[in-house]
Amino acid sequence: MxxxxxxxxxxxxxxxxxxxxxxxxxxxxxxxxxxxxxxxxxxxxxxxxxxxxxxxxxxxxxxxxxxxxxxxxxxxxxxxxxxxxxxxxxxxxxxxxxxxxxxxxxxxxxxxxxxxxxxxxxxxxxxxxxxxxxxxxxxxxxxxxxxxGPLLLWYRGDVLGALAAEVPRTWQQLLAFAERYAASRQPGQPQHALCLPLGPDCTHLHLLSAVWASVAQTRSRRQGLAFDPWAGAPRIDTAGLRYALELLANLTRHSEPSWRQQGPGGSGCGSGASNSPFTSGACALTLATVGLARDADGPPGDLGATVRVASAPGSGVVWSPTSGKLVDCTKKACPLGEGLPTAGGVWVNYSPQLTAxxxxxxxxxxxxxxxxxxxxxxxxxxxxxxxxxxxxxxxxxxxxxxxxxxxxxxxxxxxxGEAWRLSALAITHPNAGWDTSIPRIQILRDELAQLLSRAQACAIVSQAGQQTCGDILGQALQASQARIAVAYPPAEFLQWYQAHLHLDHATHDWGTDASTDAAADQGGTGSRVVVVAVASSLCGALLVVALLLLMQRRRLTLLGHVVSKLMPQRRSEAMAPGPSQDACLVITE
The missing domain is CATH 3.40.190.10 (Periplasmic binding protein-like II)
Known part of the structure; x- marks a missing residue:
């Protein structure tokens, strides 16, 4: 059966x-x-x-x-x-x-x-x-x-058209649009630039994952995000996560207020797939999954007629795990990135997260x-x-x-249909990723949620005190790094993390990052020449041996036919016998 x-x-x-x-x-x-x-x-x-x-x-x-x-x-x-x-x-x-x-x-x-x-x-x-x-x-x-499903960028086509604004393709462009929107907004347009809905867990961690991965994941998910995939050390107190937290906190400052509070007490917690502030006309853009299409795709004349969808933004700034610094995204720094022809050839690193x-x-x-x-x-x-x-x-x-x-x-x-098409592109993207899954994962998620809440609260309350916010966030990152290092000893969790990244049968030889590319280009030239010379000598010796064996055994291969034409030999069995006493002439009809 x-x-x-x-x-x-x-x-x-x-x-x-x-x-x-x-x-x-x-x-x-x-x-x-x-x-x-x-x-x-x-x-x-x-x-x-x-x-x-x-x-x-x-x-x-x-x-x-x-x-x-x-x-x-x-x-x-x-x-x-x-x-x-x-x-x-x-x-x-x-x-x-x-x-x-x-x-x-x-x-x-x-x-x-x-x-x-x-x-x-x-x-x-x-x-x-x-x-x-x-x-x-x-x-x-x-x-x-x-x-x-991954995050997608939903926007009001009529609003962006009236403002002569391009669809943001990077998080940096999205933040710049949000900062300009209040001053450029026209009468009758949405009051807020952004809606940032809470995820199914009533947090903004799905947004943080999207921003963080586009900054810190440049060579596929096997590069690791929250931990070093080979040593197991946390990557919490890093310039990459700090940049992602600050960028998302600044986006939150320009977002619709009812979605800002994380946790069960938030007004948007438990609202299902609904994105009511955006579909009710309160925001010009939002970040949501394909579920929004059910509410936004309406008949002509309805709000749905003005809603458009695009892929989630990428980042023009990336983090180097070797130098620990932020660098501009280039072809070397972001080998899986894409160029933006409309932005003067700017290179962008995309890392769609499939489990928003x-x-x-x-x-x-x-x-x-x-x-x-x-x-x-x-x-x-x-x-x-x-x-x-x-x-x-x-x-x-x-x-x-x-x-x-x-x-x-x-x-x-x-x-x-367009949202599904964009989701398919995200699923097949070489730099796609998804949520980290290791034992006792809730400890890591709670730490990240607390860091994000602290960054968002500081950015909203103290818009002018950026230095104070930076100091507060830096201290919080250091403390969180220490707590996570204690909670996740490499001997206990690293095998699961490597299995999650498909590194349990791999060795640490999958490439360098942007900070070492230039050194490799300059210092590795001599060694490459030596390798090429040795390989050429071995190939030549093998070719000579193969020709000798072929001539000795006379195999009827294509090369053997060529050799036989160039070096003909007399075969005794094909020659007529000479005159002798043993010779006999037989004549038949």
């Missing part, structure tokens, strides 16, 4: 078991997605009872949702021992929690055989980058990818077998249900959706 047929067989057994009153599937999910999940599963005639803070007593539900604890750091064993909520059979988690569940607590079940054999899931249709970001830990598939919003399903390894199968069916339903709008909320993770072969139709020419 094929596995696709087995899926529907298990699904039928699940419905029968639910009808007989057996335990429903308990699915833990962030509060950000609970409303959306209830709607999606109701399309498939499943009773999706939201459980917030405890059971609702509806034992006949096929799926019960458990709200994940804040930060997502508590394990199922902790939840059960505290009695807050029942233990989940599966979790819907952001991608950065995979290593925590698979390596830290060991609670994630290995679903490699299921996903590879399930035709309905179409694992072969998921790009490798999405597999690595959403499912793979140390060559094992421990999750079912639901959806993910992400959701992946993990099955609890200690759950009963029946619950595991039912949980897998629910997860695959969410992962493959085209009518459920998963890709519209989070972003598509399948090649057939990213690169459709059929005519996309009228809708494909709208915002949704």
């Amino acid at each position: 094929g596995f696709r047929r087995l899926n529907w067989f298990v699904w039928a057994l699940t419905l029968v078991a639910v009808a007989e009153g057996t335990a429903p599937v308990r699915l833990s999910a962030p509060a950000f997605y609970l409303s959306w999940l209830r709607t999606q599963l109701s399309h498939e005639r499943l009773t999706a009872a939201a459980v917030v803070g405890g059971r609702d007593g509806n034992s006949s539900s096929a799926v019960e949702f458990l709200e994940a604890p804040a930060g997502g750091s508590a394990s199922s064993a902790t939840i059960e021992s505290t009695g807050k909520v029942p233990v989940a059979d599966a979790w819907l988690v952001p991608s950065y929690r995979l290593s925590d569940l698979a390596a830290g607590s060991g609670e994630a079940a290995d679903v490699s055989h299921l996903v590879y054999a399930d035709r309905g899931l179409a694992w072969w249709d998921v790009p490798h980058s999405m597999r690595d970001a959403l499912a793979i830990i140390s060559t094992r598939a421990v999750a079912v990818p639901i959806g993910a 919003a992400s959701l992946t399903g993990v099955i609890r390894a200690s759950a009963p077998a029946e619950q595991q199968f039912k949980a897998y069916v629910v997860l695959t339903l969410l992962a493959t249900g085209d009518a459920l709008g998963t890709a519209d909320l989070l972003g598509p993770v399948r090649g057939s959706e990213l690169w459709p072969t059929a005519d996309p139709g009228p809708d494909g020419a709208g915002l949704r």
Whole structure:
């Protein structure tokens, strides 16, 4: 029996078991997605009872949702021992929690055989980058990818046109636009230059990751971001992170106020995919995933008719890990960068982060077998249900959706089609990256969130005291560096970090950075000449030996035919015998 047929067989057994009153599937999910999940599963005639803070007593539900604890750091064993909520059979988690569940607590079940054999899931249709970001830990598939997407720049085309402003292609250009906007804004235009929405975790860490990676990741994600991938030392107290924090804090100063406060108390926390300040006309630009297309893509005459979308900005300034300094992005400093013809040939480093919003399903390894199968069916339903709008909320993770072969139709020419096209370009970008996933990752994320909150608060309150803000941020970076070095000893976490970067089978020989390129060009010329001379001598000797062997063995190769023509030899078996007593002449008709 094929596995696709087995899926529907298990699904039928699940419905029968639910009808007989057996335990429903308990699915833990962030509060950000609970409303959306209830709607999606109701399309498939499943009773999706939201459980917030405890059971609702509806034992006949096929799926019960458990709200994940804040930060997502508590394990199922902790939840059960505290009695807050029942233990989940599966979790819907952001991608950065995979290593925590698979390596830290060991609670994630290995679903490699299921996903590879399930035709309905179409694992072969998921790009490798999405597999690595959403499912793979140390060559094992421990999750079912639901959806993910990079940040995109959404803007009001009518506003930028009236101001004769170009679409910002770098973070530096975006900040310059935001600083000029208040003085150049015309009557009737949005009050604020920017909307910076909170992510699913109610923080701006997804924005910080995008800015930081474009500054500090110039040679693919294997270069590492938060840690040195070979020594394991934190890269917190660095010029690269400090520059990213200051730039994002200055952008926040010009943003719409309701989105500024991070954490559960923020007014925009838990708002789902909505970006209401932007879609209500409060901002000229915003940074969001493809989910915004559902709210912004409207009929002619509506606000959606003026909304446009572009790739997220890159950086014209990058960080050198060797010198520890910031340098201008050039072809040598940013080998994976791109030139901007409209800006006088400025070179820009792009590093699209594919998990600005992400959701992946993990099955609890200690759950009963029946619950595991039912949980897998629910997860695959969410992962493959085209009518459920998963890709519209989070972003598509399948090649057939990213690169459709059929005519996309009228809708494909709208915002949704353009957003998906830009997402596909981001997924295939050689410098793309995704959230760091290592055991106890929440410690690192909490530290980064505190640093960002401090930088934003200082930039907003003290616009003129830049020196004071710099001193405060410098001290905070030093303290955070020390705490993270203690929390992540290289002996305990480095193997997981290298596996996350696909460096567990590599050696430290993948190139230099911009600060050493010039020295390599000048000092390495003599050694290269010696290497070329030795290689040429060896090749010549091998060629002579090959010719001698060929002439001796007379192989009928193309070269052998040429040699035989140039050096003909007499073969005795082909010559007539001379006259002798043994010769005999035979004449026949």
